[in-house]
Amino acid sequence: xxxxxxxxxxxxxxxxxxxxxxxxxxxxxxxxxxxxxxxxxxxxxxxxxxxxxxxxxxxxxxxxxxxxxxxxxxxxxxxxxxxxxxxxxxxxxxxxxxxxxxxxxxxxxxxxxxxxxxxxxxxxxxxxxxxxxxxxxxxxxxxxxxxxxxxxxxxxxxxxxxxxxxxxxxxxxxxxxxxxxxxxxxxxxxxxxxxxxxxxxxxxxxxxxxxxxxxxxxxxxxxxxxxxxxxxxxxxxxxxxxxxxxxxxxxxxxxxxxxxxxxxxxxxxxxxxxxxxxxxxxxxxxxxxxxxxxxxxxxxxxxxxxxxxxxxxxxxxxxxxxxxxxxxxxxxxxxxxxxxxxxxxxxxxxxxxxxxxxxxxxxxxxxxxxxxxxxxxxxxxxxxxxxxxxxxxxxxxxxxxxxxxxxxxxxxxxxxxxxxxxxxxxxxxxxxxxxxx
Amino acid sequence: xxxxxxxxxxxxxxxxxxxxxxxxxxxxxxxxxxxxxxxxxxxxxxxxxxxxxxxxxxxxxxxxxxxxxxxxxxxxxxxxxxxxxxxxxxxxxxxxxxxxxxxxxxxxxxxxxxxxxxxxxxxxxxxxxxxxxxxxxxxxxxxxxxxxxxxxxxxxxxxxxxxx
Numbered sequence: 001x002x003x004x005x006x007x008x009x010x011x012x013x014x015x016x017x018x019x020x021x022x023x024x025x026x027x028x029x030x031x032x033x034x035x036x037x038x039x040x041x042x043x044x045x046x047x048x049x050x051x052x053x054x055x056x057x058x059x060x061x062x063x064x065x066x067x068x069x070x071x072x073x074x075x076x077x078x079x080x081x082x083x084x085x086x087x088x089x090x091x092x093x094x095x096x097x098x099x100x101x102x103x104x105x106x107x108x109x110x111x112x113x114x115x116x117x118x119x120x121x122x123x124x125x126x127x128x129x130x131x132x133x134x135x136x137x138x139x140x141x142x143x144x145x146x147x148x149x150x151x152x153x154x155x156x157x158x159x160x161x162x163x164x165x166x167x168x169x170x171x172x173x174x175x176x177x178x179x180x181x182x183x184x185x186x187x188x189x190x191x192x193x194x195x196x197x198x199x200x201x202x203x204x205x206x207x208x209x210x211x212x213x214x215x216x217x218x219x220x221x222x223x224x225x226x227x228x229x230x231x232x233x234x235x236x237x238x239x240x241x242x243x244x245x246x247x248x249x250x251x252x253x254x255x256x257x258x259x260x261x262x263x264x265x266x267x268x269x270x271x272x273x274x275x276x277x278x279x280x281x282x283x284x285x286x287x288x289x290x291x292x293x294x295x296x297x298x299x300x301x302x303x304x305x306x307x308x309x310x311x312x313x314x315x316x317x318x319x320x321x322x323x324x325x326x327x328x329x330x331x332x333x334x335x336x337x338x339x340x341x342x343x344x345x346x347x348x349x350x351x352x353x354x355x356x357x358x359x360x361x362x363x364x365x366x367x368x369x370x371x372x373x374x375x376x377x378x379x380x381x382x383x384x385x386x387x388x389x390x391x392x393x394x395x396x397x398x399x400x401x402x403x404x405x406x407x408x409x410x411x412x413x414x415x416x417x418x419x420x421x422x423x424x425x426x427x428x429x430x431x432x433x434x435x436x437x
Numbered sequence: 438x439x440x441x442x443x444x445x446x447x448x449x450x451x452x453x454x455x456x457x458x459x460x461x462x463x464x465x466x467x468x469x470x471x472x473x474x475x476x477x478x479x480x481x482x483x484x485x486x487x488x489x490x491x492x493x494x495x496x497x498x499x500x501x502x503x504x505x506x507x508x509x510x511x512x513x514x515x516x517x518x519x520x521x522x523x524x525x526x527x528x529x530x531x532x533x534x535x536x537x538x539x540x541x542x543x544x545x546x547x548x549x550x551x552x553x554x555x556x557x558x559x560x561x562x563x564x565x566x567x568x569x570x571x572x573x574x575x576x577x578x579x580x581x582x583x584x585x586x587x588x589x590x591x592x593x594x595x596x597x598x599x600x601x
Contacts, residue, residue: 190494191482196593217517224510228502241503337593342494357494366594367480367497369510375596376518 007430011423014399015392018385020423021200027333033430034314035060036156038265039166041316041327042066044341045074045150046187047093052112055093058329060156064142065089069112070099076142076154082116082135083108101139114139149178150186161265169408170267173310177320177343179302182293185346186323190357193340195366199378201314201330202422204338207374208309208317208326209270209418211255212397214248217377221369222249240358244322247276248370258308258413266313266425268418272410275308275321286349308413313425322359323352334382340364395420449544450532452578453569457527457550460600465508468600472501473572473579480601484565484590496590496597511599518598523556525599532569543572543581552601563601564588 007029010017019026040059043066047055054067056079063079065088079087081103088101088110100117102109109118116138119125130136144155146163151174153163178184197204207213225245229238238246259272282303290299306321317326327339342356363370385393397416403409411417452471459468472478480496481487487495499507510516532548548567553560570582585601 190492191591193482193494193496194591194593196595198595220510220513220515220517221506223513223515224506227509227513228505231505232502239500239502245506353492357492361494361496361498365494365496367597369507369516372518372596372598373516380517 008427011427012392013401013404014396014420015394016423017391018393020426021202021382021393022333022385024333027200027330029430030330031061034426035330037160037429038314038425039144039146039153039155039163040314041312041325042076042152042154044186044188044343045147045152048074050095052096052098053094054089054096056089056091058331059142059154062156063087064154066152066154067096067101067112074145074147074152075112075114076145076152077114077139078142080140081105081108082110082138082140083119088139110139114141149174149184166265167267167312168263168265170263170269170310170312173269173307173312173318173320176302176305176307177318177323179294179298180290180320180323180352181345181348182289183347184293186343187346188341189344189353190342193360193365195338195364195371195375196331197336197338197375197378198334199336199375199382200333201328201336202426203378203381204336205311205314205317205328206419206422207378208311209260209268211258211260211270211308211413212252213374213377214250214255215252217373218248218370220373221245224369225249240354241362244355244359244362245370250276252414256412256414260411260413260415260418262407262409262411262417262421264407264425265428266422267311268313268421269307269310270413270418271306271308273413275306283349283351286352289347311418311422313422319359321355323356324360324364326364338364395423445537446534448578449534449546449571452571453532453546453548453567454529456569456580456583457529461526465511469501469504469508471578471580472504472583473574473581474501476501476580477582478504478580478585478600479582480585480587480590482590484588485586496587496594497585507600518596521557523554523598525555525601526553528552532567543570544578545570550601554597554599554601556598561595561597563597565590565601 010020042057043055048068051068051070051072054065056063056065064076065079066074066076069075079089081088083103083106086103086105088103100109100111107120108116111117116136142154142156143158146153148171178186225242229242258270258275260268260270261272262268287303290302294302310318315328323343323345325341329337329339331337340360342360345352362368395416398412403417456471478497478499482494482496487493511519528551530549532546534544535547536545546569550565550567552563565585565587568584568586569580571578572581
């Protein structure tokens with residue numbers, strides 16, 4: 001069976017085969033297919049304030065370095081010396097000592113545009129084919145690189161769908177986050193919380209747009225919060241942390257009515273109408289500043305839109321109201337790293353940054369009492385599916401055959417179309433052979 | 438006088454050992470009772486490097502109310518992630534008194550530790566040191582701050598469900 005056939009046989013219109021989550025072979029195909037063909041989040045330009053600044057990451061199982069060159073341009077390269085493959089930078093982030101990257105092993109040196117400019121014992125290469133070989137080409141740039149409002153995205157494959165076509169209207173979710181700053185500037189601050197989870201990455205990403213689970217999954221955290229608050233005086237102000245945890249206790253009809261929306265290529269939003277983040281208190285001065293900067297209509301739109309979660313498939317989840325993002329980094333078929341980053345919203349009240357820090361600590365930290373139950377259940381899915389009692393995972397809720405003809409579609413907040421949409425993109429980009437595009 | 442100082446140091450050191458034992462024995466109410474009214478349990482994201490005033494995130498940063506939430510959740514029996522239940526063991530090296538009882542701001546102790554948290558067949562192990570800032574309330578010592586400086590605080594950690 002050819003690969004595309006194999007893959008489309010794993011995803012039905014309303015069900016997904018368990019091998020999508022369990023098969024090592026499928027995971028290998030994802031690294032070479034899905035994560036190479038799609039646009040993935042690399043980082044934010046505020047992590048590279050000065051020329052020479054860099055950060056490193058793994059993308060599609062490969063080491064990548066992202067840096068700012070002397071002219072101020074953001075560039076991304078495969079983090080591999082052209083000589084013998086040594087990883088050039090091994091720190092997660094830092095500043096290069098000058099205008100060059102020098103390999104620490106044999107001192108091959110590259111300009112920050114990737115060109116190989118110096119090798120020791122140069123005479124030894126005279127009369128050889130080194131300059132014509134792969135080695136002579138210098139550093140290999142990441143094939144696709146696009147900066148959208150300071151969010152840096154990359155694509156490993158040289159050919160494929162362009163950035164604008166790939167994301168389309170879902171980019172408005174980034175606009176909503178950025179425009180929360182009257183001057184349109186966000187800054188990564190406050191460190192990154194990283195957790196290792198022993199489950200397939202798709203369980204995590206599906207759950208980002210799963211508004212059915214809070215009622216049963218988060219009962220323990222919500223009940224405990226309610227019980228602690230009961231012991232407080234009635235007129236005591238509700239601490240920020242409790243303001244953020246208690247809304248997880250909303251009921252099914254609330255979550256159903258929050259609304260969802262799917263977009264082509266796996267992207268989606270939950271909380272299109274309202275969300276558990278809608279009720280945070282407002283700040284008159286800030287509202288006035290936003291109106292002055294963006295106009296009345298846009299300011300209202302920015303403030304009223306607090307979607308629960310936006311998925312920029314397959315690597316990024318945005319939370320516009322607490323101004324935090326989660327990055328999904330698959331490590332192995334049953335191992336995923338989640339990074340939670342916080343934005344400081346420039347020229348906006350400090351409270352916005354406080355909310356970001358508190359929210360990500362309460363909900364995304366390795367010690368989060370909210371995440372503990374989520375992660376436990378993702379891991380329980382990973383182990384439960386080993387059962388041979390059934391082959392398929394159900395995604396039937398609110399399935400409607402007509403949805404296949406509507407790439408952009410409004411849903412309830414609890415529709416599993418939000419997940420079916422991810423798997424349809426999965427089939428497309430897994431099977432997409434870049435050489436045939 | 439010399440005798441008094443020795444007794445005080447002994448009392449401080451014993452307090453730190455006893456505090457860890459209360460956790461290991463899951464005597465959470467008694468443990469929470471060791472905290473001052475505005476006491477803080479803090480696991481900074483940058484370990485010992487993180488300044489107290491720095492606006493950096495934390496793995497945990499909890500006052501008594503948030504600690505109560507954590508304890509209530511463990512006690513209520515509704516937590517899915519506690520099936521099976523987790524257990525913990527703190528192994529402490531001798532606490533060092535960095536600053537004595539008489540100093541302003543109370544006594545400060547530094548205690549290297551190994552922390553093991555088990556669940557089913559799994560064990561996670563964390564290393565680091567505690568900074569205890571203790572104050573005196575009436576006859577009793579109370580925790581103004583228990584700071585948990587993990588050596589690998591910034592790494593990709595698994596879920597930590599109890600109290601390192």
